[in-house]
Amino acid sequence: MNQVLAVIILGSFWACGDLSSQNLEESEGKQIYKTYCVACHGANGKLKLNEASDLTLSEMTLEERIKNISEGGSMMPAFAEVITEEEIAAVAVYLDELKESN
Ligand code: HEC
Known part of the structure; x- marks a missing residue:
């Protein structure tokens, strides 16, 4: 499921969307x-x-997380200036994995 989302979000990865690149x-x-x-x-x-949020309790959708990570919050930095859109999407997808592992 996470891999499917990653591929949808990261349109550029369609070109090389084999299993190894998704991993x-x-x-x-x-x-x-x-x-x-x-x-x-x-x-x-x-x-x-x-005062950061407990990410394992976050109810945000993937889209909301991408927006949140890009724009930041009151204490959280806006990562759009720090990392690329692809990297923001990748880390937003990873948060699902993080939730499952807790
Ligand atoms: C300087 C500390 C800091 C760093 C670094 C930071 N965050 Fe945050 N994060 C926060 C704080 C504080 C909040 C609570 C909202 C606010 O006040 O900014 C938050 C909230 C969030 C939320 C919202 C959760 C929810 O459901 O309310 C997400 C998602 C999140 N952070 C993801 C990330 C990711 C991914 C990174 C790394 C790319 C990151 N954060 C780095 C401090 C940080």
């Missing part, structure tokens, strides 16, 4: 999360540092 995309989301998000949200999404 690569998933782990990219995790890497981005580890690089940019753990500082406030923690490795398991529950850290809530700097």
Whole structure:
């Protein structure tokens, strides 16, 4: 399911949408999360540092998350200026995986 969403969001990946590139995309989301998000949200999404939300309790849809990550919040930085749209989509997809692993 996550892989299907990733392919829909990342239209550019249709061109090379074989299984290996989709797996690569998933782990990219995790890497981005580890690089940019753990500082406030923690490795398991529950850290809530700097008043961050518990991501495992988030009810946002994938679309809402992409918008939220791009534009930021009162305390959360706007990542549209930091990482690419593809990277934002990848990390937004990864949050589903994170929820399932908790
Ligand atoms: C500087 C701390 C900080 C960093 C870094 C950060 N966040 Fe946040 N995040 C927050 C805070 C604080 C909130 C609560 C909303 C607000 O006030 O900004 C939040 C809320 C969210 C929400 C909304 C959850 C909900 O349902 O309300 C999502 C999704 C989210 N962050 C994802 C991410 C992702 C993905 C990254 C990495 C690309 C990230 N955050 C990096 C602080 C951070």
